[in-house]
Amino acid sequence: MSRLLPLLYALSFSLISTCAMAVETNGQVAAAAPAMRSIAASSNELAAPTTASPSMTLTQLQLQQYFYVDFPRQIQWLDNQTQLAEAEFALIARRVNGYRPFRSFHQYAATYTVDQQWQIALLAAQQRVQCLQNAQASLWRQRQMIASLYFQ
Secondary structure, rough: OOHHHHHHHHHHHHHHHHHHHHHHHHHOOOOOHHHHHHHHHHOOOOOOOOOOOOOHHHHHHHHHHHHHHHHHHHHHHHHHHHHHHHHHHHHHHHHHHOOOHHHHHHHHHHHHHHHHHHHHHHHHHHHHHHHHHHHHHHHHHHHHHHHHOOOO
């Protein structure tokens, strides 16, 4: 059972890092990668529990680390990234709506290509928000699975 916990750690970090890479490769939020690396680095180190007793096993310490340190940090990071992505989505939506009067000229307007670029950016921002929301839901499912495995 204690071998399952590091595997679940790796799963949750790979899921979050996938979303971080999606955010980073689009060039919109380059600061996501260092924050993700610091979360991953802190999860590999075992923090000293606040109420450590001599009878606690390594698995219990890892569970305490996960439930009270790593999981809240991951959720907080995903919340922050989701808020940022939603703000970016709202800003791009306003820009796209700003080009609405020029759409009557279709392809012949001087703003046609810029409008098309912002519509693609709007779609990418919407997909980033969905990716982060899916990552958060997956993280909660993994936490529930860990809890059901170890606390039955």
